[in-house]
Amino acid sequence: MDAILSQLREQFHLPLQNPVLVFALILLIILLAPILLKKLRVPGIIGLILAGVLFGPHGLNLLAKNSAIDLFSTIGLLYIMFIAGLELELHEFKKYRYHSIGFGFLTFIMPMALGFPAAYFILGYNFTASLMIGTLFATQTMIAYPIVTKFGISRNKAVAITVGGTILTDTGVLLLLAVITGVHAGSLEAGFWIKMIISVIFLLAVMFLVIPRIAQWFFRRLEGEKTSHYIFVLSIVFLAAFISQIAGLEPIIGAFIAGLALNKIVPQSSVLMNRIQFVGNALFIPFFLISVGMLVDLRVLLQGPKALWIAFVLLITALVGKYVAARLTQWIFGYSRNQGLLIFGLSASHAAAAMxxxxxxxxxxxxxxxxLNGTIILILVSCLVASIATEAASKRIVMESEPGGALSEEQPAGYESIILPVANLKNLERILEFSFFIRDKRSKEPIRVLNLIDPGSNADLKLTQVSQEVDKVMANLALSDFHVLPVVAAEQNIAAGINRISREFEVTTIVMGWPTKESFSDRLFGQKTDHILESSGQAILVCRLMNPLNSFSRIVLFSPPFSEKEQGFEYLITKITTLAVEINLPVHLYCDSKTQEAVAVLLDKINRKPLFKNYEVQNWNEFLLMINKLAEKDLAIIFSARKGSVSHHSQMDQIFDRFNTVCPDRTVVITYPKVNLGNDKYDKYRDFYAEPLTRTAETFRNIQRGMEKMIHKAE
Incomplete structure (x- = not known):
């Protein structure tokens, strides 16, 4: 018994040394701290910092600042900056780059302008020390950034300029720090500057010229190795951080640059982004927040009035400097008051760079x-203020914004039902991932995977097989948080089965795979895809996904004349812009001037929109020449229409055969807008309309072409 008690005392000797026990305690803190403090309306971030204060070396002394804690917290800090670069909407950042430069200048100069005289005249420090303290006030760590991500406004332009300004001001601070310490030590020589300049140029060249090409090759060659993708990205982050450190800069600069370099390659709703965010938010970032709390020693407040006075001056000067910079940015660039508050909340916290x-x-x-002690108090209070301000501003911005960012008048808010008719389950993964990218994030409806079987087949057995395949694909895509519902139906006629199930589940969108090679019977009686288009009124997207969606460099959208007159035009444009934003690609639009005007009007209604480049097409009879020029990294989307529609163009006839012949190895999506087929009670009269008469001549032409091909092959 004594031996057991002795062993227990050894295991629970403070601070805890057993790595298993330490890790278990930290996981419990990560789990419980946000939950418990949420009831007191304290942000989860502050809960983790306060937990670090309580259990750290200056609190209950259960946890010690050792190499393991430092390692995980360093990863967490790099994660925060990497995700900030990865989630940054680059075309928005470029659009507001002058705003970022302006905010970066203000958030650097204003705290310096207030901090230097406060330290020099009020606190009585010398010139060098006062300059160092002013530099401290200019720093900012976006410790409240996870709050922005949680509320789904990480792409708000106020966030974009704050992220850009943070990098600019922290870079300026760290460069100035190197100069101050060099002057103090008398070692500021030419070699220092040469080393820094060469290292920075090398870092930028490697990250923006080499890494994207390697990443695209790696993701394409190892498409099924999802875990390897994550390891590859993580290694790039630490490589960039190391090169940045060698250059004399903080590793966070390299991590942010790594995020920018991989920004276009890692789509926002992809499997890889899901894993990056999950691991970071569940483990590494909480470790960093706890480690920040472990630096805080509340006993400094008991060391006398001088310590309290210095802490008070540091705190007020730092917060006022950042607040003035945020409000000036709001006033100069015309942002709303809530956006100004959000800028202040994101930039007010001092943590890693300040330390x-x-x-x-x-x-x-x-x-x-x-x-030093006053800075610890500044870190704690500024993180608290920043988190509260960011959460308050984020809630207000969400309440003010349009739901979903882009609403169509014809689409009920939040409702969208997508069905995937799949014959070959081996082709399910890419088409399912594509559907996740285009889906309305407000929709509560599951994505349904439909597999039609012969009436005499075992439906239960087939449903089990489909469910197993769907589960396998979902596990591979790491999208278990999303709801995918397998559906098996017995139907002799494929088009009739898809139409019946679509009506039963009130489907709005049908996403299909590319039709198989046309047989002689298809030429006689029409392809299955044609029958589905005739019998279904939903928006239909027919996909031939040859490469992963993160391997493309642009979306090429072809929209024939009068496309804007179609009933479902706005809905499909919304889907295309959603896809472009998710995989961070520009859209090159080929259409006439009237369609360009209509698209511009629709884009004005959308908050999150990609970069559009317009190319006016004068002669649509040259459509084959245009698609023949598609490059391997082009994602082609064709706005087609059902026969008889106002925008149907003769160049869209036999569209699948045309693509199979002209560019068989290119990725293409053919879209068909929704049409109104009328009330269900008139279904029995649907055969009595003019199109079957006009198709008679076409059928004979198909027979003629089929016979000619057979004779040609025989010869």
């Missing part, structure tokens, strides 16, 4: 212990 600056200054003897 880096102050520890370097403390170890160099530039500042004293009072500034």
């Amino acid at each position: 880096a600056v102050i520890l370097v200054g403390y170890k160099a003897g530039i500042i004293d212990e009072n500034i």
Whole structure:
């Protein structure tokens, strides 16, 4: 018994040393801290920081700042900056780059302008120390960024300019820090600048010229190895952070650059992004937040009035400087008050960069212990203020914004039902991932995978097989949070079966695979796809997905004349813009001037929209020449229409055969807008309309072409 008690005392000796016990305790903190403090309306981020204060070396001393904690917290900090670069909407960042530069300048200068005189005249520090303290005020760590992600506004332009401004100001701070310490040590030589410039150029060249090409090749060659994709990305992040460190910059700069370099290659709703965010938010980022709390020593407040006074001056000066910079940015660039508050919330927190600056200054003897202790209080309070301000601003922005970002008058808010008729389950993965990218994120309806069987087949057995295949694909895509419902139906006629199930589940969109090679009977009686188009009124997308969606460089959209007159034009444009935003690609639109005007009007209604480049087409009879020029990295989308529709063009006849002949290895999606087929009670009269008469001549032409091909092959 004594031996057991002795062993227990050894295991629970403070601080805890057993790595298994330490890891279990940290996981419990990550699990329970946000849940418990949420009841007190304290943001989860602050809950984790306060947990670090409580259980850290200056609290209950259960956890010690050791190499393992430092490693995980470093990964968490790099994760925050990497995800910030990865989620940044680059065309929006480019659009507001001058805003980012302006905010970066203001959030650097204003705290410096207030901090230097406060330290020099009020606190009485010398010139070098005051400059170091002013540099401390200019730092900012976007510790509240996960709050923005949680509310789904990470692509708001206020977030974009804050992220850009953060990188600019932190880069300026760290460069100035190198200069201050160099002047203090008397070692600021030409070699220092040459090393830094060469290293930065090397980092940018590797990350933006080499890494994207390697990543695209890697993802294409190892498409099924989803775990390898994550490991590859993680290694790129740390490689960039290391090169940045070698250059004399903070590793967070390299991590952010890595996010920018991979931004276009990792789609927002992809499997890879899902895994990056899951691992970061579940483990590494909470570790970082806990480690920040472990730095805080509340006993500094008991060291006398001088410590309290210094902490008070540091806190007020830092927050006022950041608040003034945010409000000036709001006023200069015309943002809303809530966006101004969001900018302040994201930029007000001081953590990693502040600690880096102050520890370097403390170890160099530039500042004293009072500034060090005051900085710890500044970190705690600024993180609390930043989190509260960010959460309040995010809620208001969400309530003010349009639901979903893009609403169509014909589509009920939040309702969309997508069905995937799949004959070959081996082709399910890419078409299912495509459907996730285009789906309305507000919709509560599952994506249904439909497999039609012969009436005499065993439906239960087939349903089990389909369910197993769907589960396998979902596990491979790591999309278990989404609802996919397998449906098996017995039907002799495929078109009739798809039509019946679509009506039963009130389907809005049918996403299909590419039709198989046309047989002689298809030429006589029409392809199955043609029959589905005739019998179904839903929007239909027919996909030939030859490559992964993250391997393309642009979307090429062809829209024939009068496409804008179609009933489902707005809905399909919304789907295309959603896809472009998700995989971060520009859209090159080929159409006439009237269609361009209609698209421009629709884009004005959309908050999240990709970059559109318009190319006016004068002669649509040259359509074959245009598609023949498609490159391997082009994702072609054709806005077609059912025969008899106002925008139907003769160049769209036999469209599947044309693509099979002209560009058999290109990725293409043919879209058909929804049409109104009338009330169900008139279904029995649907055969009595003019099109079957006009198709008679076409049928004979098909017979003639088929016979000619057979004779040609025989010869």
